[in-house]
Amino acid sequence: MPTLSMDQSARLLDAVHLATRKLASLEDIDVVLQEVLGICVEAVGASGGTIYIHDPSTRTLQFRYVLPKVVAQEIGLWEIADDFGVAGRVFQSGKAEITTYPKGGSSAHVEIRERTGMPVESMLTLPLHISDLQPVGVVQIVNKKDGEFTEQDAMVLDTVSDVSTLAIMHSRLIQESSQVASLQGMGRAAHDLANKAGVLMTFLPELEENIAGMRKALQESGVQGEACEYLERLEASYNDVWYPYTERVYRYARLVNDLAAGKKLEPKKKLQSFGKVIKNGVQYLESQARKAHVGIIFELDDDAPQFEFDDLYVVRIAENLVGNAIKAVTEVIPDEWLAEHGSDLDAVYDSVIVRTLYRDKKHFLEVADNGPGMSPGTIRRILSGQARSQWGRAAGSGLGTRIVLDLAATHGGKVSIVSRLGQGTTFRAEFPEIME
DSSP states (O other): OOOOOOOHHHHHHHHHHHHHHHTTOOOOHOOOHHHHHHHHOOOOOOOOEEEEETTTTTTTTEEEEEESHHHHHHHOOEEETTHHHHHHHHHHOOOOOEEETTTOHHHHHHHHHHHHOOOOEEEEEEEOOOOTTTSSSSEEEEEESSSSOOHHHHHHHHHHHHHHHHHHHHHHHHHHHHHHHHHHHHHHHHHHOOOOOOOOHHOOOOOHHHHHHHHHHHHTTTTTTTHHHHHHHHHHHIIIIIIHHHHHHHHHHHHHHHHHHHHOOOOOEEEEEEHHHHHHHHHGGHHHHTTTTEEEEEOOOTTOOOOOOOOHHHHHHHHHHHHHHHHHHHHHSEEEEEEHHHTTTTTOSEEEEEEEEEEEEEEEEEEOOSOOOOOOOHHHHTTTOOOOOOSSOOOSSSSHHHHHHHHTTTTEEEEEEEETTTTEEEEEEEEEOOOO
């Protein structure tokens, strides 16, 4: 087993001290990953590197960050099978590898050089793990500035890896506990709201009966004029506002409470217009969108037949997808544009398209944006219900997309995503006219 020189021991102590000091207080996993990569590159005097995080649900290594940053702008993001190439081999074996490439290199490294302009001459690949546990990811460090990578370098990074892995696991636990706390908080608030709305619901039948009795009494007494006008206004308020909105609040609170408690969802379906329900539900987001300098364009298939669905569930799906699309557009608004137009509430940088389609006895909701787009790995994490919010300017818990998947499933529906980095995203929710 190689031993460390005094200089190498000093570097190891410095690296561990830096890792411990920097990572101990970090909770955001994205920040942790960036710091881990930076510490590893610095610890062995390398020119750059990459970090992958393992996704057990897809058995892939998700490429997350690269240094130097100028390379990150060129290389983009990708993912590989967790048993592919050097990174996959190191992940599976749990053992570090040092690789030296002759001029020209392998086809994979020729491709990287062509995309980034950065030749890969040597590489140190090590797993991010703690003994006897499966690795949480892989770090690849490239091109040592002074000489070649050695077994001593691997020893230094192996120790740093232990600290880094603990930090990654710590941030994941905080993220998961935060989501659990969010669900619990949502559940408690929804339970209280459902109780209050439920009390109102118990009085509505009596109110409806009293209105009907007043109408009958006025008719039998032959009373006309102003009293009848006020009664008509009262009836209209009851039919258009009191009953439908009290019922919606009650049902929505029950829905959130059931989601938080993990109960089986039971949609209340009725025959209605898909496009009309979606437009009525999403329209209130227009003021929020305008404040963010984003427009909402509706492209609705008004000729589509009605079908049976729960309007509350569908509106919740549409609200979430449109809300996320608005956030996506805000991510690509240039700071220069905001400096010039930010104070003008009528200024629109770009729009989100809300579209309904009817094909092959299926109803489709599409929400399209021209935001930053997503990598295939991000798409897979979203559709597996494991994603969290990815927006820098508008962060969130990531629970919304999981709720969308759950609500669509209650109607025999499914959600798909078409997206490419730099080219925007289209979410599509598909609902069969008749569940099989």
